[in-house]
Amino acid sequence: MADDTFTKQDEPVEEFEREPVPERAWLGFSSFVGQYAGEHTAGTELMIGPLFIASGVSATAVVGGLFAGNLLAVLSWVFLTAPIAVRARMTLYFQLEKICGRRLVTAYNLANGVMFCFLAGAMVTVNATAAGLWFDIAMPGLNDSYPNSLGWVVTVLVMGVLMTVVAAYGYKVVARIANIAAPWMVLVFIAYGVVAARQLGIESVGEFWPKAQELIWTGGAPLAGRTKFTFWHVMFFAWFCNMAMHIGMADLSVFRYARKSWYAVGTAAGMYLGHFIAWLSASILYAQQLHVTPGNTDVLPGPLAYNSVGIAGVLCVIVAGWTTANPTIYRAGLAFQAISPRSSRYRVTLFTGALATVAGMFPAIAMKLLDFVALYGLVLMPMGAVIFVDFWLAGKFGFERNYAEKSGVPINWAAAIAWVATLAACLAVVNMGGMQIYFIGLPGWFAAAALYIAMSRVLQRKEVRL
Amino acid sequence: MKRVARVVSFAALAGTILPPVLFFAGMADIETMKRWMLIAAIAWFAATPIWMDRK
Numbered sequence: 396m397a398d399d400t401f402t403k404q405d406e407p408v409e410e411f412e413r414e415p416v417p418e419r420a421w422l423g424f425s426s427f428v429g430q431y432a433g434e435h436t437a438g439t440e441l442m443i444g445p446l447f448i449a450s451g452v453s454a455t456a457v458v459g460g461l462f463a464g465n466l467l468a469v470l471s472w473v474f475l476t477a478p479i480a481v482r483a484r485m486t487l488y489f490q491l492e493k494i495c496g497r498r499l500v501t502a503y504n505l506a507n508g509v510m511f512c513f514l515a516g517a518m519v520t521v522n523a524t525a526a527g528l529w530f531d532i533a534m535p536g537l538n539d540s541y542p543n544s545l546g547w548v549v550t551v552l553v554m555g556v557l558m559t560v561v562a563a564y565g566y567k568v569v570a571r572i573a574n575i576a577a578p579w580m581v582l583v584f585i586a587y588g589v590v591a592a593r594q595l596g597i598e599s600v601g602e603f604w605p606k607a608q609e610l611i612w613t614g615g616a617p618l619a620g621r622t623k624f625t626f627w628h629v630m631f632f633a634w635f636c637n638m639a640m641h642i643g644m645a646d647l648s649v650f651r652y653a654r655k656s657w658y659a660v661g662t663a664a665g666m667y668l669g670h671f672i673a674w675l676s677a678s679i680l681y682a683q684q685l686h687v688t689p690g691n692t693d694v695l696p697g698p699l700a701y702n703s704v705g706i707a708g709v710l711c712v713i714v715a716g717w718t719t720a721n722p723t724i725y726r727a728g729l730a731f732q733a734i735s736p737r738s739s740r741y742r743v744t745l746f747t748g749a750l751a752t753v754a755g756m757f758p759a760i761a762m763k764l765l766d767f768v769a770l771y772g773l774v775l776m777p778m779g780a781v782i783f784v785d786f787w788l789a790g791k792f793g794f795e796r797n798y799a800e801k802s803g804v805p806i807n808w809a810a811a812i813a814w815v816a817t818l819a820a821c822l823a824v825v826n827m828g829g830m831q832i833y834f835i836g837l838p839g840w841f842a843a844a845a846l847y848i849a850m851s852r853v854l855q856r857k858e859v860r861l
Numbered sequence: 862m863k864r865v866a867r868v869v870s871f872a873a874l875a876g877t878i879l880p881p882v883l884f885f886a887g888m889a890d891i892e893t894m895k896r897w898m899l900i901a902a903i904a905w906f907a908a909t910p911i912w913m914d915r916k
């Protein structure tokens with residue numbers, strides 16, 4: 396019975412999963428502007444802005460780095476993702492299945508689902524910092540990895556259960572609230588920065604830049620346990636925080652509906668509203684907290700928002716967290732369901748939400764969000780290189796496109812080796828201190844592309860000889 | 862009805878961003894600003910569902 400209650404009316408529209416999107420379903424430019432503006436003004440933006448300050452970034456580095464990094468992200472969507480999306484018009488999963496084979500896609504789905512769960516967990520953490528305000532519970536500090544009070548565990552549990560049940564039963568209701576809330580949320584995010592700037596003693600627009608260098612992004616030493624951030628860290632972080640989506644090709648599923656590939660320019664709305672203005676605003680909130688209470692390094696979006704604009708600010712944290720956790724839990728559920736197609740969507744979503752809730756109890760993910768986001772992109776990125784090479788370069792390098800589909804193999808070992816070996820090599824380089832995780836994605840993408848070309852040539856030739 | 866709701870929504874957006882701007886300019890105190898922002902939030906969520914995103 397429970398399964399019957401989760402019927403088509405509660406599910407987001409999931410059409411054309413195994414066929415190209417027909418012309419009648421193509422969408423206009425404004426659809427993409429709205430979608431990206433809403434999705435990238437999330438509760439987790441309130442974690443990222445403060446973490447830049449904790450990393451001792453300077454004003455020039457943060458503003459310049461965010462401008463350049465977001466521009467590179469938009470260009471990656473425009474020139475790498477969208478051109479393939481509007482030509483093939485297939486979901487990421489269907490395209491991967493044709494190239495990699497069903498079994499490898501299953502492994503990809505597992506990795507994707509787990510990463511989505513952790514990301515949703517960070518969103519639950521953010522919401523718990525807002526809900527916890529009313530109950531005066533002990534909240535986690537910047538360097539806490541484990542739950543630090545029973546009150547915290549109970550608050551996360553309640554928020555997580557609520558979010559999960561709503562994601563399972565009322566996806567469309569929350570999706571509609573997300574659309575409705577988006578313009579208001581953007582303005583509240585701007586308000587955070589405006590109010591906190593005044594609280595810092597900035598009294599005119601002309602005073603902003605000199606005082607920002609002196610009071611907000613001072614460029615000093617990072618807080619204990621944090622990596623020092625320069626222009627390059629900020630630029631690469633802004634570029635690669637959505638690495639899975641653009642050069643990792645996850646947004647093939649989104650842009651397959653676009654009439655023209657240049658509609659990917661609409662991602663700029665999300666990048667410059669969410670990953671520029673919202674991050675800078677959240678930074679100013681945290682700088683104000685450090686200014687008033689220098690020993691208080693806690694990054695707690697709920698109290699930060701409350702101290703700035705009151706209850707409306709806390710409401711914004713809850714709405715922003717909830718409306719982005721909702722599709723994240725749902726997408727994680729879809730990824731897991733692809734592994735076990737016979738399981739009901741309802742049960743899988745509940746399972747996914749439970750995992751996210753447990754993850755949310757551990758503040759380590761939210762407090763180390765910069766590192767987690769970089770890792771998340773890194774795990775999924777090599778498959779984007781595989782798709783890019785397979786689509787554009789297979790003929791030039793003399794191997795078959797969509798090899799798994801044509802040969803009927805369950806695993807295309809060239810793609811499997813490109814994925815696993817690239818990821819292992821990148822993580823090894825990071826662990827040995829050869830390169831920080833924020834930068835490794837770029838050489839990693841080229842390594843995955845080169846490996847896929849080389850392995851495809853070797854393995855496909857071998858197959859033909861056999 | 863929809864036209865009225867639209868007007869209320871746009872007034873609510875103005876009520877969300879103007880109080881912080883006035884506070885920044887030193888023309889409003891923080892408690893007044895917070896109160897107006899809350900009223901604007903309630904107005905936005907009450908009025909906007911009436912006209913936005915209805916199929």
